[in-house]
Amino acid sequence: MRVNAYAAPAAGLPLAPTTVERRAVGPNDVLIAIRYVGICHSDIHTVRGEWGPQPFPVVPGHEIVGTVVEVGSDVTRHRPGDRVGVGCLVNSCGRCAPCLGGDEQYCARGPVFTYAFTDHDGTITQGGYSTHIVVDAHFVLSVPDSLDPAAAAPLLCAGITTYAPLRRWGAGPGKRVAVVGLGGLGHMAVKIAHALGAEVTVLSQSLKKQEDGRRLGADHYHATADPATFTELAGRFDLIVNTVSAEVDVNAYLGLLTVGGVLASVGAAPGPLVVDGFLLSSAGRVLAGSMIGGIALTQEMLDFCAEHGIGADIEVISADQVNEAYERVLASDVRYRFVIDTATIG
Numbered sequence: 552m553r554v555n556a557y558a559a560p561a562a563g564l565p566l567a568p569t570t571v572e573r574r575a576v577g578p579n580d581v582l583i584a585i586r587y588v589g590i591c592h593s594d595i596h597t598v599r600g601e602w603g604p605q606p607f608p609v610v611p612g613h614e615i616v617g618t619v620v621e622v623g624s625d626v627t628r629h630r631p632g633d634r635v636g637v638g639c640l641v642n643s644c645g646r647c648a649p650c651l652g653g654d655e656q657y658c659a660r661g662p663v664f665t666y667a668f669t670d671h672d673g674t675i676t677q678g679g680y681s682t683h684i685v686v687d688a689h690f691v692l693s694v695p696d697s698l699d700p701a702a703a704a705p706l707l708c709a710g711i712t713t714y715a716p717l718r719r720w721g722a723g724p725g726k727r728v729a730v731v732g733l734g735g736l737g738h739m740a741v742k743i744a745h746a747l748g749a750e751v752t753v754l755s756q757s758l759k760k761q762e763d764g765r766r767l768g769a770d771h772y773h774a775t776a777d778p779a780t781f782t783e784l785a786g787r788f789d790l791i792v793n794t795v796s797a798e799v800d801v802n803a804y805l806g807l808l809t810v811g812g813v814l815a816s817v818g819a820a821p822g823p824l825v826v827d828g829f830l831l832s833s834a835g836r837v838l839a840g841s842m843i844g845g846i847a848l849t850q851e852m853l854d855f856c857a858e859h860g861i862g863a864d865i866e867v868i869s870a871d872q873v874n875e876a877y878e879r880v881l882a883s884d885v886r887y888r889f890v891i892d893t894a895t896i897g
């Protein structure tokens with residue numbers, strides 16, 4: 552079926568209305584009418600060609616919330632009318648050790664991402680800036696009805712991206728957690744770490760968003776532009792979640808970790824890191840990475856957010872505002888996530 556969408560026709564060109572083909576609903580598939588889709592920084596990197604050549608036209612969008620329209624004959628977990636979500640993943644091999652262990656995002660054959668990726672059937676995936684999508688039921692999440700559907704959309708990427716390292720490295724009562732960067736990812740990390748019961752510190756470039764940080768659940772707030780921050784907080788944190796994708800001074804942050812503390816980066820700054828080995832070994836510190844999260848953990852995160860009343864702080868826009876929204880994301884002029892109302896697509 553042809554469905555309306557917004558796509559980038561080529562690298563760096565503005566997004567424009569178009570149509571894309573969605574496959575017929577197979578036995579394991581779910582057809583979803585998309586209601587809201589978040590704008591993630593990855594969308595912008597991808598359509599601007601900053602992450603290498605892409606199979607244009609590209610329909611971005613991997614923070615999808617909608618309603619089930621139709622399910623295939625073998626689908627039991629979802630029914631028409633259910634509120635559901637789709638995040639960054641739409642397929643994986645399902646047989647390798649990471650897949651069997653619930654880490655589909657690290658599939659040995661290669662995970663299939665929601666847009667601009669070649670699926671196992673050879674077709675190119677097209678994302679959620681669109682009215683409908685067909686997705687294998689395994690990758691379709693249940694979005695609890697108590698969550699506001701627009702505010703829930705960013706949970707599918709920003710939420711799970713930050714929930715995964717917080718859970719893996721034991722954020723909770725009695726733990727001091729720092730969040731580096733207070734953007735789309737960082738604001739989710741603060742909300743989730745606070746709800747998990749940790750003592751939360753925001754490390755942001757300036758004190759500009761301090762009031763927001765406290766409102767979101769931070770106990771402390773420090774400016775990283777101030778060198779005193781790094782002496783004052785030396786050895787303090789059990790876990791630092793770095794949400795900044797630009798290069799940061801890893802060694803400066805390692806110095807803020809307590810014995811056995813973990814610096815987990817969720818951003819993707821490619822290229823080599825220069826790490827001071829002494830900072831690691833002298834206090835048994837851990838330097839870790841993390842990329843989104845598996846499907847079971849994503850469902851756990853959605854249920855956790857529903858239980859704690861957590862959604863993203865959002866600004867809902869119409870599809871024709873998407874190019875302007877991209878400029879504002881790049882200027883850090885959004886608190887904290889744009890969400891497209893897909894009723895305005897086509």
Ligand SMILES: [Zn+2]
Binds near residue numbers: 593594613709
């Ligand atoms: Zn994303």
Ligand SMILES: [Zn+2]
Binds near residue numbers: 646648660
């Ligand atoms: Zn696999």
